[in-house]
Amino acid sequence: MDSQALKLKDVTYWYPGTEKCALEKINLEIKTGEFVGIVGANGAGRSTLCYCMNGLVPHSLGGKMEGEIIVHGIDTAKSTTAEIAQWVGLVFSDPEAQLTQLLVADEVAFGPANLGLPREKIAQLVQENLKLVQLDGLEERNTHSLSGGQQQRLAIASVLAMNPDILILDEPTSNLDPRGTYEVFSIVTKLNRENHTTVVMVEYQVDLLAEFADRILVLDHGNIILDGPPGEVFSQVDKLSAVGVQVPQVTKLFRQLDHEAVVHVDQATTPVTVEKGSTELAKVLKKTVDARLS
Amino acid sequence: MISNNHKNNKSQFIPDAARTLVQVKDLVHVYPTGTRALENINVSVGEHEKLAIIGQNGSGKTTLVKHFNGLLQPTEGTILVHGADTRKTRTAVLAKTVGYVFQNPNHQLFCVTVAEELRFGLRNLRLPPDEIEQKVKETIELFKLQPYLDVHPYSLSMGARKLVAIASIFAMGPQLMILDEPTTGQDYESKKILSQVIGMMYESGKSIVFVSHDMSFVAEHADRAIVMSRAHIVFDGSLPDLFIRQDVLNEADLRPPHITQLSQRLSDYGVSPRVLNVAEMVSEVRRCLA
Amino acid sequence: MKTTLYIPGNSILHRLDPRTKMVWMVCAMVSVFILNNPLVPLVVIAVLVTFLLVAVKGKLFENALVRFLPIVILTVTITHGFVNPVGITPIMIGTSPIELPYFGMMKWEGLYYGVLLALRISAVFFASITLVLTTTPEDLVSAIAKIGIPYSYASMFGMSLQMIPIMQEEARIIVQAQRARALRENNLKEKIQALVPLFVPLAVGSMQRTETTAMVLEARAFGAPVKRTELRVIKFNTIDYVLITAFVLFIIFLIVLRVVYGDLSWMYSVRSFWGLFWPVHLSR
Numbered sequence: 009m010d011s012q013a014l015k016l017k018d019v020t021y022w023y024p025g026t027e028k029c030a031l032e033k034i035n036l037e038i039k040t041g042e043f044v045g046i047v048g049a050n051g052a053g054r055s056t057l058c059y060c061m062n063g064l065v066p067h068s069l070g071g072k073m074e075g076e077i078i079v080h081g082i083d084t085a086k087s088t089t090a091e092i093a094q095w096v097g098l099v100f101s102d103p104e105a106q107l108t109q110l111l112v113a114d115e116v117a118f119g120p121a122n123l124g125l126p127r128e129k130i131a132q133l134v135q136e137n138l139k140l141v142q143l144d145g146l147e148e149r150n151t152h153s154l155s156g157g158q159q160q161r162l163a164i165a166s167v168l169a170m171n172p173d174i175l176i177l178d179e180p181t182s183n184l185d186p187r188g189t190y191e192v193f194s195i196v197t198k199l200n201r202e203n204h205t206t207v208v209m210v211e212y213q214v215d216l217l218a219e220f221a222d223r224i225l226v227l228d229h230g231n232i233i234l235d236g237p238p239g240e241v242f243s244q245v246d247k248l249s250a251v252g253v254q255v256p257q258v259t260k261l262f263r264q265l266d267h268e269a270v271v272h273v274d275q276a277t278t279p280v281t282v283e284k285g286s287t288e289l290a291k292v293l294k295k296t297v298d299a300r301l302s
Numbered sequence: 303m304i305s306n307n308h309k310n311n312k313s314q315f316i317p318d319a320a321r322t323l324v325q326v327k328d329l330v331h332v333y334p335t336g337t338r339a340l341e342n343i344n345v346s347v348g349e350h351e352k353l354a355i356i357g358q359n360g361s362g363k364t365t366l367v368k369h370f371n372g373l374l375q376p377t378e379g380t381i382l383v384h385g386a387d388t389r390k391t392r393t394a395v396l397a398k399t400v401g402y403v404f405q406n407p408n409h410q411l412f413c414v415t416v417a418e419e420l421r422f423g424l425r426n427l428r429l430p431p432d433e434i435e436q437k438v439k440e441t442i443e444l445f446k447l448q449p450y451l452d453v454h455p456y457s458l459s460m461g462a463r464k465l466v467a468i469a470s471i472f473a474m475g476p477q478l479m480i481l482d483e484p485t486t487g488q489d490y491e492s493k494k495i496l497s498q499v500i501g502m503m504y505e506s507g508k509s510i511v512f513v514s515h516d517m518s519f520v521a522e523h524a525d526r527a528i529v530m531s532r533a534h535i536v537f538d539g540s541l542p543d544l545f546i547r548q549d550v551l552n553e554a555d556l557r558p559p560h561i562t563q564l565s566q567r568l569s570d571y572g573v574s575p576r577v578l579n580v581a582e583m584v585s586e587v588r589r590c591l592a
Numbered sequence: 593m594k595t596t597l598y599i600p601g602n603s604i605l606h607r608l609d610p611r612t613k614m615v616w617m618v619c620a621m622v623s624v625f626i627l628n629n630p631l632v633p634l635v636v637i638a639v640l641v642t643f644l645l646v647a648v649k650g651k652l653f654e655n656a657l658v659r660f661l662p663i664v665i666l667t668v669t670i671t672h673g674f675v676n677p678v679g680i681t682p683i684m685i686g687t688s689p690i691e692l693p694y695f696g697m698m699k700w701e702g703l704y705y706g707v708l709l710a711l712r713i714s715a716v717f718f719a720s721i722t723l724v725l726t727t728t729p730e731d732l733v734s735a736i737a738k739i740g741i742p743y744s745y746a747s748m749f750g751m752s753l754q755m756i757p758i759m760q761e762e763a764r765i766i767v768q769a770q771r772a773r774a775l776r777e778n779n780l781k782e783k784i785q786a787l788v789p790l791f792v793p794l795a796v797g798s799m800q801r802t803e804t805t806a807m808v809l810e811a812r813a814f815g816a817p818v819k820r821t822e823l824r825v826i827k828f829n830t831i832d833y834v835l836i837t838a839f840v841l842f843i844i845f846l847i848v849l850r851v852v853y854g855d856l857s858w859m860y861s862v863r864s865f866w867g868l869f870w871p872v873h874l875s876r
């Protein structure tokens with residue numbers, strides 16, 4: 009396969025009955041094996057962009073689309089979502105609405121069964137993936153009787169079980185506890201590193217995106233206004249604040265320290281992760297401690 | 303990694319509770335499916351408090367707060383709201399004191415427009431029409447809902463729906479407002495609105511209980527945290543105290559906010575591990591460099 | 593929380609192949625229409641209810657549909673008693689007929705027809721709920737797919753069955769939410785007023801859910817151009833063959849009766865309440 013997972017060319021999209029477009033002239037290429045984070049304010053078009061990546065736009069959602077979308081070598085206009093879904097997995101943002109089956113185990117088995125995998129293999133996938141999201145033991149529970157976070161875990165497991173080449177996650181951690189959130193990031197990173205799964209993730213948890221993603225896209229009113237590595241994107245604090253995007257706490261700290269002339273940091277090299285931040289600060293603090301000692 | 307040098311160790315945590323608003327005694331809740339969601343819970347919420355309930359998925363947070371206004375009834379134990387037993391008082395009556403915002407806003411919105419949604423509760427309180435309109439107007443301004451007034455709540459995004467749900471309860475002016483996961487799907491601007499709302503309610507002497515997984519939001523807004531794990535309460539105290547209790551954090555699948563993590567990593571250089579937000583960290587760094 | 597009509601258990605009915613229950617359903621429907629004789633539906637109902645009681649016990653009467661059945665029976669019977677044009681002989685209590693203004697008198701023939709129809713409806717009803725109450729929705733869908741109906745239709749059927757309890761559950765949540773906003777239901781008037789804001793969100797909600805569900809199904813490769821794996825193995829056992837044979841024999845027996853003796857109706861000779869169910873005049 010070629011090394012390009014996904015390509016949008018001049019894509020503009022209007023939802024049915026609307027005059028303002030939800031996406032405007034989007035040009036985007038994502039390489040196989042990239043981990044891309046998407047951030048933006050409410051209504052910026054993040055979900056819509058996800059729906060473009062598996063053919064829901066325009067097939068299921070209707071409306072009008074201009075431009076061309078190629079996913080996994082398939083022109084989405086000439087295919088169906090069901091067909092694309094064999095390679096592209098999508099976790100929706102609403103945890104409850106995306107559960108289709110009555111029992112937890114059946115929910116996970118549903119996708120692999122649609123792919124026609126052998127029955128024994130499916131049973132194994134169900135077990136593995138429920139364990140991965142820590143829902144093992146709840147196989148026979150009714151999906152409607154799960155807590156909000158448990159439902160979201162189930163939705164993630166159901167898509168992971170299909171072992172997609174391109175994994176799209178729309179706010180997958182909104183209801184997860186802090187460890188669960190961290191684990192989702194770790195799990196997709198592992199898939200990304202070991203299986204070269206392409207990951208596209210819409211998130212508000214910028215602190216974790218900064219730590220795990222290779223590349224950040226910032227959406228504003230249907231346009232991609234920033235695109236680059238986390239350090240480069242998140243250090244543009246003013247620009248991000250203007251479009252209603254939070255910056256990682258560490259970044260905010262360093263910009264503030266620089267602003268108040270406590271510690272000088274170049275905008276371009278502003279730390280965005282705890283790891284990097286603590287190393288930087290440790291250097292500065294160590295100097296003071298040493299100076300004091302000598 | 304927990305060092306002993308927390309210099310700004312505040313005095314023993316005392317909830318600012320002149321009067322008890324909600325008192326939970328020996329509460330057990332078993333769902334019809336047999337799941338034991340709460341075991342032997344004893345806790346109270348005072349007047350004028352900002353309380354966060356946090357803990358792992360499925361630990362019983364939602365189940366607990368649904369008892370505060372009688373949406374769920376205890377299998378064992380009692381809940382008193384201003385001294386009234388929730389078993390003997392109807393939800394509709396409790397609703398005047400306790401406002402509850404559901405985790406899933408879809409469970410909460412049922413009117414045909416956003417404006418109607420805001421009026422619904424006020425009408426049930428039998429307020430005079432001009433007072434209703436006044437309150438609706440104030441709420442709209444605070445929550446910046448002007449653009450959505452005449453749209454159907456279902457056509458809004460999840461985040462906006464949640465905001466409308468919170469607004470509809472806020473308008474009723476309850477003594478205690480319970481927010482179940484208020485920050486899910488909320489961007490920077492909406493979180494700022496939420497901060498404002500919480501601040502305003504607290505200023506006017508009311509109490510706010512919020513269930514949340516967003517640790518930086520919790521650190522920013524709560525004075526007291528209750529940590530739940532596997533149907534039990536495992537911690538009840540202040541946030542700086544919580545974030546250095548590695549045992550509790552592990553047990554309840556929690557992680558401190560990134561800024562706190564950063565401060566803890568630098569404790570060898572004299573930085574306090576009890577930092578809760580960026581502003582505090584800035585002054586810590588200043589102090590250490592001075 | 594209950595979001596399915598299925599009642600778990602391990603009775604004979606639960607263990608039967610869903611297809612056997614479908615054959616039963618069809619046989620029950622056909623058999624009650626072969627003769628115009630209330631004894632046939634009575635027998636069918638007796639057999640089905642016995643099996644059901646063994647399978648789900650008292651829970652049978654907790655089902656909303658079962659609770660609704662007596663109202664259907666009464667309405668059908670009484671309506672036909674009054675208005676069915678087959679009626680000739682008025683029903684007399686002492687010397688006065690049972691009479692309603694506008695509808696006229698209740699007649700024995702109409703009542704017989706009404707009873708027969710109500711029993712037929714009940715038989716068909718019990719045959720159908722035997723299937724739904726004792727088969728998991730998943731097995732039901734697999735079974736329907738197995739008899740040759742495309743899986744997408746089968747699963748649509750399964751989902752629409754789930755719709756009833758899901759809507760019930762949703763109605764419950766909405767009522768909770770309304771109470772949480774101080775909605776009062778002290779008297780009948782307030783209770784009825786409370787229903788209005790209940791229906792709108794139910795309707796809008798279910799429409800939206802249908803749309804999202806369609807998107808979710810597709811995104812999980814439902815309908816992809818590969819052969820779907822059947823997750824559940826369902827197959828006939830001896831007991832299935834025995835029961836199917838029994839029902840088919842029953843139908844053949846009824847057909848023979850019909851050919852030899854006609855429709856075996858005693859509509860025109862009913863003169864007493866018990867005569868509706870048993871040909872009293874013939875046994876004398």
Ligand SMILES: Nc1ncnc2c1ncn2[C@@H]1O[C@H](COP(=O)(O)OP(=O)(O)OP(=O)(O)O)[C@@H](O)[C@H]1O
Pocket residue numbers: 023024026030048049050051052053054055056057101459460461462487
């Ligand atoms: N079904 C729809 N019909 C009409 N307009 C829509 C529809 N869905 C979304 N929109 C509009 O399209 C724009 C982009 O929506 P989208 O859902 O992609 O935003 P988002 O970035 O995912 O934000 P959020 O998740 O907070 O909604 C918004 O202005 C929204 O109002």
Ligand SMILES: Nc1ncnc2c1ncn2[C@@H]1O[C@H](COP(=O)(O)OP(=O)(O)OP(=O)(O)O)[C@@H](O)[C@H]1O
Pocket residue numbers: 152153154155156157158183185333334335337338339357358359360361362363364365366405593
């Ligand atoms: N309606 C229900 N019927 C049966 N069990 C339920 C129901 N709702 C929740 N549970 C179970 O009760 C336990 C507590 O659930 P609860 O919703 O209170 O958790 P929570 O702490 O709010 O979790 P989350 O962070 O995921 O929202 C869980 O194990 C859940 O599966």
Ligand SMILES: [Mg+2]
Pocket residue numbers: 054055056101178459
């Ligand atoms: Mg979205």
Ligand SMILES: [Mg+2]
Pocket residue numbers: 155156157363364365405482
């Ligand atoms: Mg919850």
